[in-house]
Amino acid sequence: MFSHYSEKQEMHNHKESPKNRLRLLSYNVQVGIGSHSYRDYVTQSWRHILPDSSRQSNLMEVAHWLSGYDIVALQEVDAGSIRTQFVNQVAFLAQKGGFPHWHHQQNRFIGKFAAHSNGLLAKHPVTHIVHHQLPGRIKGRGALQATFGQGDHQLMVLSVHLALSPQARKKQLRYISELLIDHPYFIIMGDMNCSQSTAAEEFAKHGLDVKVGNSLHPTFPRWKPKHHFDQIWVSDKLNIVKCQVMDLGVSDHLPIAIEIEIPEDLHGIKSIPPRFIN
Helix, strand or coil: CEEECCCCCCCCCCCCCCCCEEEEEEEECHHHCECCCCCHHHHCHHHHCCCCCCHHHHHHHHHHHHCCCCEEEEEEEECCCHHHCCCCHHHHHHHHHCCCEEEEEEEEEECCCEEEEEEEEECCCCCEEEEEECCCCCCCCEEEEEEEEECCEEEEEEEEECCCCHHHHHHHHHHHHHHHCCCCCEEEEEECCCCHHHHHHHHHHCCCCEEECCCCCCCECCCCCCECCEEEEEECCCEEEEEEECCCCCECCCCEEEEEECCHHHHHHHCCCCCCCC
8 A cells, every 4th residue: 555645844953852753864975075956066077086074064054954863764874985985975974963872784885986885874773684685787786784673572674775777666665575574663765866755666666554644846957856756655554744855955855854753652752862962
């Protein structure tokens, strides 16, 4: 079954989320490059392989508003290479945003010039991490799986970045569906590189009961959004309270955020209070 929820809400504040709720955000960071038009793909192409003095200040801006969330999925982050002056961007955002738990999954390494990765930031303890290599003719697409909680009281979160090829995406959506089919509580966050209807069709085909947080507000390109590439899907047993596509940040994507209610079975995942870092 597929359903969706959309509500324009102001969610990017720094108040701690209520005990029975989680705030989640997904963001394709474009390695800290600030894009303002399609022309920038040509004029700023050098920033994808060489250091850029504005990159760190862009990420500082991002870290400031990320700090209001419990779990953040990141795509197109660099794990440390020449272009970032060997700074791991996931670690940097975790430190500056006040996330005591962070993980990265490196999917492509182009010499010393680029270390393409997915990332995950969390205010609450992660009990298990798995790096999945997604199927496709061209390697380099992954899903970073984080599990919160223990035993029968687990929440599974995936940070994903799917392929551009429709055939590869179908295989990847099938892989994700089969991975999650037996889990009552899960969240899929990431750059799906396809429409919500396409993703929904594939999930339904493989029997995955899901709902999507946003149906009205596109996320790409940031300067004139037309496509719903950035998506957050939750299992049918989770209740979405709020959803927002946020008109801020750098990159060529807009971030998307949701707030969900935590079922009583999952209250333990917030038992350890978050730690904030200046």
